[in-house]
Amino acid sequence: MHYVYLVFAIMAETIGTTALQASQQFSRLWPSVVVVVAYAVSFYLMAMALKVMPVGIVYAIWSGLGIVFIALIGFLVFRQRLDLPAVIGLALILAGIIVIHVFSKTTTH
Numbered sequence: 001m002h003y004v005y006l007v008f009a010i011m012a013e014t015i016g017t018t019a020l021q022a023s024q025q026f027s028r029l030w031p032s033v034v035v036v037v038a039y040a041v042s043f044y045l046m047a048m049a050l051k052v053m054p055v056g057i058v059y060a061i062w063s064g065l066g067i068v069f070i071a072l073i074g075f076l077v078f079r080q081r082l083d084l085p086a087v088i089g090l091a092l093i094l095a096g097i098i099v100i101h102v103f104s105k106t107t108t109h
Contacts, residue, residue: 002052009045010062012038014069021078054106061100064093 016038023031042062049058068090074080082090 002049005045005048006053006058006061009042009049010065010069012042012045013062013066014073016042017066017070018073018077021074057100057104057106061097064097068093 016035019031019034019038022028023035026032026035046058046062071082071086071090075082
């Protein structure tokens, strides 16, 4: 169940960060409300995952996947281009998450 909490926490964080861009520096009301609510939900769900998983692992997965998803949303929705070093960096983040998940004994499976 802790991975379910973590997945939904990542989804909420991604929604919140996307709304942060759409809020235009908190000058638009409804996207700003979405930011606050989505981050509150994300932190609550992350806290639920922390009942079972170590904080370093939870935060690495939460932030790493959040970075990758936001970069993808930035590219697809906001037309923000990524150069080759950015793509390589994102691939390394994903590789790190896979290594943690597949090989680490500190995380629960």
